[in-house]
Amino acid sequence: MDLLTFLDFLGISVFAMSGALIAARRETDIIGFILLGTVTGIGGGTIRDLLLDLSPVFWVREPVYLQICMLTSILTYFIAHYISTYRRVLVWADAMGLAVFTVVGTQIALNAGSSAEVAILMGMMTATFGGIIRDVLSGNESLILKKEIYVTATFIGACTYVLLIEFYVPEVIATWGVISLTFAIRAVAIIYDLRLPGYKWINNEEK
Amino acid sequence: MDLLTFLDFLGISVFAMSGALIAARRETDIIGFILLGTVTGIGGGTIRDLLLDLSPVFWVREPVYLQICMLTSILTYFIAHYISTYRRVLVWADAMGLAVFTVVGTQIALNAGSSAEVAILMGMMTATFGGIIRDVLSGNESLILKKEIYVTATFIGACTYVLLIEFYVPEVIATWGVISLTFAIRAVAIIYDLRLPGYKWINNEEK
């Protein structure tokens, strides 16, 4: 197993865990953990594959992804109270998953012959739509509406990757460079609590 | 029309009714009934067909399913106040639909060549995702987060079905056996208000 595959597995596992932790907080039974964990883990890549018509979707072709999500969710059922004490670890693992999925998603779209805009959007969706589905299903505020630099990091990463490939930078360099870049942007945002300027709503009239 | 087709039609009709009843409670007009009823009735099978790349989805191929959903929704508009007095009837019809859809979904996935894990997930999704979409659209708490034995019954049913087929049990026996089993699990859960142990969240730190 090469490093990229390992990071891919790690990323999906971390995302599944983030879904299962929501189930823990809502005190569901173990099946709730499995369903919410699995949907969060595979959601982003599933939507990407449906939109690009890469069929059937990746986890139907390679059930190992499904197994990772299920095992992680079950594991989380037993260790969720430990994990919740180490939230910082999770935030960092999530940043790693975010970086890997951005590159993997953009790469898959480009290999499928997508245009630059489509590939960028696919990179962003692969990395963030699992979390968005998790938030919708659990009734949490969607991460789209959060002001952290999160979706933004995937946007910058995906744009950079497309640019590098456009300028004939070798794929292996582009891959590791952009994973590092995306992770670094997210890391700086976490450490310094950075955010882009949010729009300031001026209430001209009552809606 | 054989018995399985009849139960399939009954199941989709009951699910459509459960969606239309949410529309009744929110006091929408009749188009709201039709849209919410239809999406609830066909939602689970639609997602299954998209993920397995069985295209086009089943109700595009066989519009009778769409007609059943629309007619049920319109009917519900006129009789919703009667139905609401007989909630118990609906709960039992829903249990029947749940059991049938679990088997139908698992079966379709296996016939499409899916692995065991995928087939189990497809059985669960076919049976529950219509209701999940209904809850998301209407802003109700998702049934994923409920503590009833509901998703769990579909999980046990789908696993059992895959096992039986694996051990060369004839399809007709597996079908009726697992429909009975899934219905029985759900029935016991309804009567005795059984539930699996929920995770107990211990608030180590304020999130």
Add this chain to the structure above:
Amino acid sequence: MDLLTFLDFLGISVFAMSGALIAARRETDIIGFILLGTVTGIGGGTIRDLLLDLSPVFWVREPVYLQICMLTSILTYFIAHYISTYRRVLVWADAMGLAVFTVVGTQIALNAGSSAEVAILMGMMTATFGGIIRDVLSGNESLILKKEIYVTATFIGACTYVLLIEFYVPEVIATWGVISLTFAIRAVAIIYDLRLPGYKWINNEEK
């Protein structure tokens, strides 16, 4: 560029703006504008293409739609405070988009060989599901549950279009006739605040 293409572009642009305005109200950063605007603009047509198996989806084939959504969203970031003063303009542009998308969606489904029921549902979904996804992602009450004549206008429009084509009315007449009809229904509903009778929920028993 013919008039229909122009209206199609106008419609998608208006829908994208309605998504971006939600981002403005929630005070997200510019990436939140782009994501919510784009998903709202292309959501309805995307679901239509997935369900009809017209793959890949339209904006993967023709990225100009994606560019329109992104540019509109970015523009909205800078002019949202002006727009909010002119809400009436937006309501009318939205009605125009609704009318165009109803006809485009129904037309595409019929051309793909769909039955009448499926084509009607596709017309309705093309016109309304972008807005429904927007509402789900932003936690607003879904437009399915609203009592305005909105989904209803698309229903009448799509039914009329299917009927006209059935009776061999030339496509160009059907197209412009139904766009006008749908727009007129919506316009009358806006001006006179018309609505269909909503279901009256009688609380027989506590749920």
